[in-house]
Amino acid sequence: MGDAPRTRRLLHLLRGSPRMTGGAGVPVEGRDVLRRAITGQWRHTAGGSVLAAGHQACEALVPVMVGLVIDRAIATGDAGEVARWIAALAVVFAVLSLSYRFSFRLAERASELAAHDLRTELAGRVLRARGGAETGRLPGELVAVATQDAKRVGAVNVAVASAISALAGLLAGGVALLRVSVPLGLLVLLGTPPLLLLAHLLGRPLERRSGDEQERAAHASGVAADLIAGLRVLKGIGAEAAAVGRYRRTSRDSLAATLRAARAQAWHDGGMLILTGVFIAVVALVGGRLAAQGEISVGQLVAAVGLAQFLLSPLSILSWANGELAQGRASAARVASVLAAPPAVTGGDGTLPQDVRGRIRLREVTHDALRGLSLDVAPGELVGVVTADPAVAASLLRVLNRTADPSSGVVELDGVPLSGLDPAEVRRAVVVAEHDADLFEGTLLGNVTAAVPPDAAPDTVEAAMAAAAADEIARVLPHGAATALTERGRSLSGGQRQRVALARALATGAPVLVLHDPTTAVDAVTEARIADGIRKVRSGRTTIMVVTSPALLAAADRVVFVDGGASTAEGTHAELVHGDEAYRTTVLA
Known part of the structure; x- marks a missing residue:
């Protein structure tokens, strides 16, 4: 892990929060996520x-006031x-101007805080x-x-x-048009609800395809991260071509989904543009006809035309908001699928x-590859398990970790069942x-001390590093144990990373420690030192080593x-x- 403060934050998240739902029999749906975000x-x-x-x-007041200026000021x-x-x-x-500035600031703040809360909850x-x-x-x-x-949510x-x-x-424009002309005002007020219904229907395909787009893009990101993490292994076994082929297929699927979503977005935006354009044209035509018949004044005609043009703005905003809501609903469904995932245990x-x-x-334990395994480890015993x-x-x-029952x-x-x-x-x-x-x-020190309990003895870290031969690593680094490591400790060799990870595990001082092949990349001399170090530092505490290393197994009380x-x-x-010939073949082969 990283430094201690980061670990404390992760442990806080690990314990959960009363605000969190899902994963414990409580269903979470996309609409619940959206409602909570708002x-x-x-x-x-x-x-x-x-x-x-x-x-x-x-x-909306601007064209009305311009019309009033024409009728009451310029005419006189x-x-x-x-x-x-x-x-x-x-x-x-x-x-x-001020209203727009501060409204946008508040809305963006709500957006960022809601996204932050969701990230924390996830x-x-x-x-x-x-x-x-x-x-x-992935x-x-x-x-x-x-x-x-x-x-997006x-x-x-x-x-x-x-x-x-x-x-x-739209309401302000409709009321203003009502004062200019009742037919114009009613046209706007009564025409808006059907327009909103059509907008909602236009957003349905976008919502479906946006969800598929996010799903494919996320899978492509997961595959890319997976391949990058194992890049050295892929190069070592000469599997670069297979990896490239796998990512190319995944990327093409993501591209196809993105193009489908883009087409849906284009149809949505085009359809909304046609709807709003037709609506505004009808309002303008009705206003022009009323002015030609002398039912409204020149100033009122200017106000009506100005209001008709103004209506383009709220209608365009509604079109944009409808698309955002469609994409938000799709993303909320994906967030809900994670929050509502059933627990593993x-x-x-x-x-x-x-x-x-x-x-x-363990009494007659069956799970996946285990077939009635029985195992009894006494308190303080150092036991090797070979398979x-x-x-x-x-x-x-x-x-043993209870990630599965x-x-x-x-x-x-x-004597207490883990279940x-x-x-x-x-x-x-x-x-x-x-x-x-x-x-x-x-x-390096921050990685080792990440999981050290607050009440640990002062020499716990030093003893753990010595037992894992990590103190040798610290001595050759530029700044000793204070040397900063790169991502995933890639600035260290494979054997050095193993030793630091082992030191971190030993430093926990856990009553029961289970080690799985902690020295596969370590040379024989260092492995012998580590075997002796594990035995000394874990004296009096239960340790299970799932290994095939002869050096570690020789240090065990029982195998x-x-x-x-x-x-x-x-x-x-x-x-x-x-x-036992089978054992000898497994350990010494």
Whole structure:
């Protein structure tokens, strides 16, 4: 991990927040996400809407006042009255300018805050101890949901404020036209609802295709991130062409979805332009006919034409807001799918006593590759678990970490079934250090101290670094342990990264520590030192090493050989090497 403050923030998210929903049997739908995004920022959105409505009302007043100037000032030739009306126009322009400025500021603030809240909620859901949000999704897809989709949902606040202001503008324009001519006013007021209905129908295809576009784009981002993370491995096995082909196919699918969404956007915008154009043309034609018949004055005709032109603005805003709402609904559905993802493990809210002895017991556990595995580890024992099947090791780690519950059998800690404990409580006592553990940006020391408990002994970090031979790394770096590491610790070699990750795991001082192949990239001499260091630093605390390293297994009190998902032999490393051919082949091959 990175530095301690970052870890504390992640742990805070891991525990969840009372505001969060989903993932625990509570359904979350797209409309719920949209409603919360708007109501959560209702003060800013309402303030922005009021100011934006004031801006639109002032815009509607401009042609009306110009018509009044023509009828009451220019026709009479009174220069003083002309000056007064011009001053009044200046005030109106000042008000509409300030209203627009501050309404946009409030709406944007609501948008950014809503998006930030969603990102925080999504991060909390992904990091929740019970898991499940990541199932079936690449990490890049989750990042896309938390960034692009959250931003689109937040932008709905701007769309809502804009739509309210546009409706206020249409209402103000309709009322003004009613004062000029009842037929014109009724035409606007009665014609707006059908126009809004047609706009909603035009937005349906855009909403569907926008959702597909975001889905494909997120998948492409996830594949790209996955390939970049494994770039060195791909080059090592000569699989660059296959990787390029995979990304090309994914990228083309994303491009096709984007083009479909762009076509839907074009049809939507074009359709709205035709609708609004026809509507304005009808208003202008009716106004011109009334003026030709002498039913309205020249000033009123100017006001009517000006109002007809003004109506283009709120109608265009409604068209834009309708498109934003369509895209926001699609993104909200994707956000909801993450928040409502079922947890990987259900049930269990028990707690452990403060002092955990560390007795681990598996009784006839079946899960994925495990087939009735039984294992008993005494408190303070250092046990090696050997298996030739990586799937067996992965399944064992999942049930010990309670990222999955066994389909049958029981996993116990100090006699308490893990299925009855809160997963976060399990991980307080049982720390599983997986083989592919990542390092994070920050200093070498910051990575090691990331998970050190507040009440740890002063020499905990120093002892952990020595045990993992990470102190040797610090001595050769430019600034020692204070040297900053690059992303994922790529400035270190593979063996150095493993040693730092092992030091981080040892520094937790967990009552039960499970290590999975922590020294596969380390030379034999250093591995022997690490084996001795693990035994010393973990003295009196339970440690399970899922490894095939002879050096580590020789340091274990006891070794359990798992073949076919079940325990087939146990004893010391020396006894099994001499007495079990399958074990000897697995360890020494």
